[in-house]
Amino acid sequence: MQRSEQEVGDRVRVVVADDEAALRRTLRVVLESGGDLEVVAEAGDGEELLAVARTHVPDVVLVDVQMPGRDGLSALRELTALHRAPATAVLTTFDLDDYVSGALHCGAQGFLLKDAEPEALVRAVRDLAAGGAVLDPRIAARLLPQLRGAGDALREARLVRGLSAREQQVLQLLSGGWSNADIGRELGLTEATVKSYLSAVLGKLGAQNRVQAALIAQRAARGGS
Known part of the structure; x- marks a missing residue:
């Protein structure tokens, strides 16, 4: 069951999953600079992501699809099936179009490039928490000719x-x-x-x-x- 839309004034609880610790730290700083966003946990692989998601019940999860052990795509399938499922956005790079397409069919609600501007990233997480769908225009331009x-x-x-x-x-x-x-x-x-x-x-x-x-x-x- 998808979580209800974020109420105005609530802090948005976020989990960041990526195997690069430096990137996770950067994303934490960027997101928490928004004032109303809180990174409640980080994960370095899919198994850790599922564990912290069940423990912290976040509003939004940002997940890299390529991680050691259990990858993000596999974890995404289970995340979207949770009783209180978070909104999920895939963090990707230009050379991972096949993964993005797969994540789309797994129910991801957002697709963001890792080099997105900080303001755009903060806005995207807020939109996801409020029930929106976010898609970096550069990803859309690459996906549109491929999907059908x-x-x-x-x-x-x-x-x-x-x-x-x-x-x-x-x-x-x-x-x-x-x-x-x-x-x-x-x-x-x-x-x-x-x-x-x-x-x-x-x-x-x-x-x-x-x-x-x-x-x-x-x-x-x-x-x-």
Whole structure:
């Protein structure tokens, strides 16, 4: 069961998993500079990540996919199945597209490059905690041509055009990384109504999660290229 959206004023509890201790320390400093983010634990491999996630029940987990022993992708599958599952974002580099695609199908809600600007990283974690989906534009640009063939891209564009006007508005905001609360404020809807629209959008698009829906929307906006 996915954790409910982060309430305003709460500190966002974060776990960082990467086999490079120096990177973990850097990420801790960057995230905690935001004031409302707290790194409650670190992990150097997949087994340690699962252990600290069960102990600390974080709101957000940032995980590298390549770690010794049990890798991040394997751990991600179990994380998303936890009763109080955290929002998960994959930390990656440009040369790991296959891992990113695999993480997408495992239910990851965010994909961030390790060289992301500090402000962007802090904002992404906040958005994840609030129920948003985050996707570094540079990753999206590389993933869009790979995930489906040209025929599927055209079919996706037709599916997006087949959504109601309100569903298309919700999808457009979702593809921009907006949380349910932000979408509701923008469109004058309750969060419960936004969730209902999102459920309908995911079903009509055949998307497994918010990130897949966002990628479909971006492909459709590019004309299925």
